[in-house]
Amino acid sequence: MSPLPTFSTMAPEAGLKKALSLSRPDIIEEVKNSGLKGRGGAGFPTGMKWNFAAAARAEEKFIICNADEGEPGTFKDRVILQEHADLVFEGMTIAGKAVGATQGILFLRGEYTYLRPHLEAVLAKRREQKFLGKQILGSDLEFDIRIFMGAGAYICGEETALIEALEGFRGEPRNRPPFPVNTGFLGRPSVVNNVETLASAACILQKGADWWKAMGTEKSSGFKIFSISGDCQKPGVYEFPMGITVAQLLKEVAGEGAKAVQVGGASGQCIPASQFERTIAFEDIPTGGSIIVFGQQRDMLDVLHNFLDFFVDESCGQCTPCRRGNVKLLEGVELLKEGQCSMAYLKELCALGETMQIASKCGLGQSSPSAFLSVVHNFRAEIMGRTPSHV
Amino acid sequence: MLMTDRERLAGEIQALAEKHGKGRTALIPMVQEIKRKYQKIDSFAMQVIADQLGIHPVEVYSVVSFYAFLGSEAHGKYIIRLCRTISCDMQGKEGVMRQLENDLGITFGKTTVDGKFSLEWANCMGMCDQGPAMLVNEKLYTRVTPEKIHEILEECRRSFGVHATEQKEVHLV
Numbered sequence: 389m390s391p392l393p394t395f396s397t398m399a400p401e402a403g404l405k406k407a408l409s410l411s412r413p414d415i416i417e418e419v420k421n422s423g424l425k426g427r428g429g430a431g432f433p434t435g436m437k438w439n440f441a442a443a444a445r446a447e448e449k450f451i452i453c454n455a456d457e458g459e460p461g462t463f464k465d466r467v468i469l470q471e472h473a474d475l476v477f478e479g480m481t482i483a484g485k486a487v488g489a490t491q492g493i494l495f496l497r498g499e500y501t502y503l504r505p506h507l508e509a510v511l512a513k514r515r516e517q518k519f520l521g522k523q524i525l526g527s528d529l530e531f532d533i534r535i536f537m538g539a540g541a542y543i544c545g546e547e548t549a550l551i552e553a554l555e556g557f558r559g560e561p562r563n564r565p566p567f568p569v570n571t572g573f574l575g576r577p578s579v580v581n582n583v584e585t586l587a588s589a590a591c592i593l594q595k596g597a598d599w600w601k602a603m604g605t606e607k608s609s610g611f612k613i614f615s616i617s618g619d620c621q622k623p624g625v626y627e628f629p630m631g632i633t634v635a636q637l638l639k640e641v642a643g644e645g646a647k648a649v650q651v652g653g654a655s656g657q658c659i660p661a662s663q664f665e666r667t668i669a670f671e672d673i674p675t676g677g678s679i680i681v682f683g684q685q686r687d688m689l690d691v692l693h694n695f696l697d698f699f700v701d702e703s704c705g706q707c708t709p710c711r712r713g714n715v716k717l718l719e720g721v722e723l724l725k726e727g728q729c730s731m732a733y734l735k736e737l738c739a740l741g742e743t744m745q746i747a748s749k750c751g752l753g754q755s756s757p758s759a760f761l762s763v764v765h766n767f768r769a770e771i772m773g774r775t776p777s778h779v
Numbered sequence: 780m781l782m783t784d785r786e787r788l789a790g791e792i793q794a795l796a797e798k799h800g801k802g803r804t805a806l807i808p809m810v811q812e813i814k815r816k817y818q819k820i821d822s823f824a825m826q827v828i829a830d831q832l833g834i835h836p837v838e839v840y841s842v843v844s845f846y847a848f849l850g851s852e853a854h855g856k857y858i859i860r861l862c863r864t865i866s867c868d869m870q871g872k873e874g875v876m877r878q879l880e881n882d883l884g885i886t887f888g889k890t891t892v893d894g895k896f897s898l899e900w901a902n903c904m905g906m907c908d909q910g911p912a913m914l915v916n917e918k919l920y921t922r923v924t925p926e927k928i929h930e931i932l933e934e935c936r937r938s939f940g941v942h943a944t945e946q947k948e949v950h951l952v
C-alpha cells in the first residue's frame with residue numbers, strides 16, 4: 389500500500405481543471421475556506437498567503453516551492469516528489485493562476501540531486517501535455533516551472549534565506565517585514581510554499597474545502613504527512629489526520645514503550661511519555677511532520693548533543709544570540725555529561741535559551757533552544773549529577 | 780596551472796555565464812557546474828566568474844565559502860558524505876565512520892593522496908527511516924553497515940575512469 393493513500397487516489401489534473409474554470413478570488417476563497425495551513429512548519433494559512441500575493445501589484449510574481457527539507461527527521465517531501473511530483477506541480481500551477489504569477493521555481497536541496505532527472509522528465513511531460521507553458525489546456529493561463537539546486541545549507545529552508553540563495557547571495561535570512569508575498573525574489577511578490585502544502589492545495593481544488601475540513605480538528609483541518617524514524621518497528625512515511633495523539637501514532641509505528649518523542653525535528657519539542665496523550669496539531673504540538681522516537685535506552689544528553697552540534701554547524705552566524713548561544717548550550721550539555729554543571733549555571737543556560745527564543749533574527753535561533761529547554765524541564769533527574777563516563 | 784588550461788577554464792566559465800544569463804542569479808548554478816567538473820574553485824576561477832558577472836571576486840568567495848557543497852578547497856573525485864544526524868546516529872553511523880576511516884586511511888575532513896576520495900560529514904539527508912545514510916557524490920546509499928563499505932569503495936574504484944570522463948560530457952555546456 390502506498391504510504392500516501394489520499395494523494396494516490398486523486399484524479400490527475402482535476403484540481404487544475406477546476407481552477408481554470410474559477411476566477412482568481414474564487415480559487416483563493418476555496419483554499420481559505422479549507423483552513424489549510426502551511427506544512428513547512430510555521431503553519432501560516434495558505435489562502436491568506438496567496439491572497440496577499442494576489443493583492444500585490446507587480447509586473448512579475450513568483451511561486452516558489454520549498455523542497456529544501458533539511459529539518460532532522462524529515463523525509464516526506466522527498467517521498468511526495470518521488471511519487472506525486474505531478475500533484476506538486478499542479479498545485480504550483482494553481483497557485484500561479486490564483487496570484488497572477490507566470491513563473492514557478494522548485495528549490496530542491498543539493499542532497500536530492502538524484503531526484504532531478506525524474507523531476508525534469510515530469511516537467512517536460514507536463515509541457516508536452518499542455519499542463520505547463522503558454523495557454524495551459526487551451527486557456528489563457530501561462531505558467532512554467534524551473535528547478536534550482538540548493539548547495540547544502542539547512543538555513544536555506546527559511547524562506548528569505550532561500551530567496552537570497554536564488555538571487556546568488558549567502559543564505560542569510562532577511563528581516564521580515566517586508567514579507568516575500570510583497571518583496572520576494574528579485575523584489576517581486578513571491579509565494580513560498582512547502583511541497584506538501586502545494587500538493588494538498590491541488591487536492592482541495594479537486595475535492596472541495598468541505599472534504600478537507602471534514603478531516604482533522606477545527607483549528608488544524610485536513611490530513612498531514614509524517615516522517616517517522618528512530619526507535620520503532622515500522623519507521624517510514626505516514627498519512628494521519630491532524631489531531632492524532634502521540635500515543636496513537638506510536639501504536640501505528642509499533643513504537644510503544646518509548647521514553648520520549650521528538651516532534652518537529654531538532655527545532656521541535658521533546659515530549660516525555662507522561663504527555664503522550666497530547667495531540668499533534670497547530671493548537672497543541674505543531675510540526676512540519678518530523679517524528680523521532682527515543683527508546684528507553686537513549687540518553688537524552690546524547691540527543692541534545694547531536695541536535696546542538698547540528699545548530700552550531702548550520703547557524704548562518706548573522707546574529708549573536710544564535711551564533712554564540714548555540715555554542716554555549718552545546719558546552720552546557722558537555723558539562724552536564726561530565727557531571728560538572730551547577731543548578732545555578734543550568735538556570736543561566738535556560739535563561740539564555742529563552743533569550744535566544746526572543747532575540748534571534750530568524751526561526752533557526754528562535755527554535756534551536758526548544759529541545760534543550762524541554763529536556764531540562766522533563767528529564768531533570770536523568771541529566772543532573774552524572775558520573776563522567778570515563779571515570 | 781598551464782596557460783592553456785586557464786584559457787580553457789575561462790572559456791568554459793564564459794559559456795556558463797551565457798547559459799545562465801550573466802546576472803547575479805547565475806552565480807550559484809555556475810559555481811555548481813565548475814565544482815562538479817573540477818572538484819574545486821580556485822582564485823583564478825573566482826576572478827573569471829566575478830568578471831563575467833560584473834562583481835568583485837570577494838563576493839564570489841563570500842558565497843562559495845558559505846555553502847557546504849561549494850567550498851573552495853579541492854576534494855576527491857568521490858566525496859563520501861555520511862549523515863551524522865540523530866536518526867542515523869541511533870542506527871549506527873559510528874561504526875560506518877570507523878570503517879570508512881580504516882579502509883581509506885584518512886580521517887573525516889580529509890582527501891586521500893591519490894585524490895580519489897574525500898570523507899565529509901553531512902547533516903540529515905532525508906533518509907532517516909533507512910539509516911545510516913550516505914551519499915557518494917550524488918548517489919545515495921542507505922542502511923549502510925561497516926561490512927558493506929569495502930564493496931562500495933570498490934564500486935567507485937571500478938568506475939573511476941569512466942565516471943570522470945562521463946561527467947565532463949554530460950554536465951558542461
Ligand SMILES: Cc1cc2nc3c(=O)[nH]c(=O)nc-3n(C[C@H](O)[C@H](O)[C@H](O)COP(=O)(O)O)c2cc1C
Pocket residue numbers: 425426427428429430431432434454455456457458459542543544545546547548580581582583585586750751752
Ligand atoms: C531554519 C528554518 C528552516 C526551514 N526549513 C524549511 C524546509 O526545509 N522546508 C519548508 O517547507 N519550510 C521550511 N521552513 C519554513 C519556511 O521558512 C516557510 O515558512 C515555509 O516554506 C512556508 O511554506 P508553508 O506555508 O507552505 O509551510 C524553515 C524555516 C526555518 C526558520
Ligand code: SF4
Pocket residue numbers: 543560561702703704705706707708710711748749750751752753754
Ligand atoms: S537566528 Fe541564526 S540562522 Fe537565523 S539569522 Fe540569526 S544567526 Fe542566522
Ligand code: FES
Pocket residue numbers: 460461462862863864865866867868902903904905906907910912
Ligand atoms: S538523520 Fe540521517 S538521513 Fe535523516
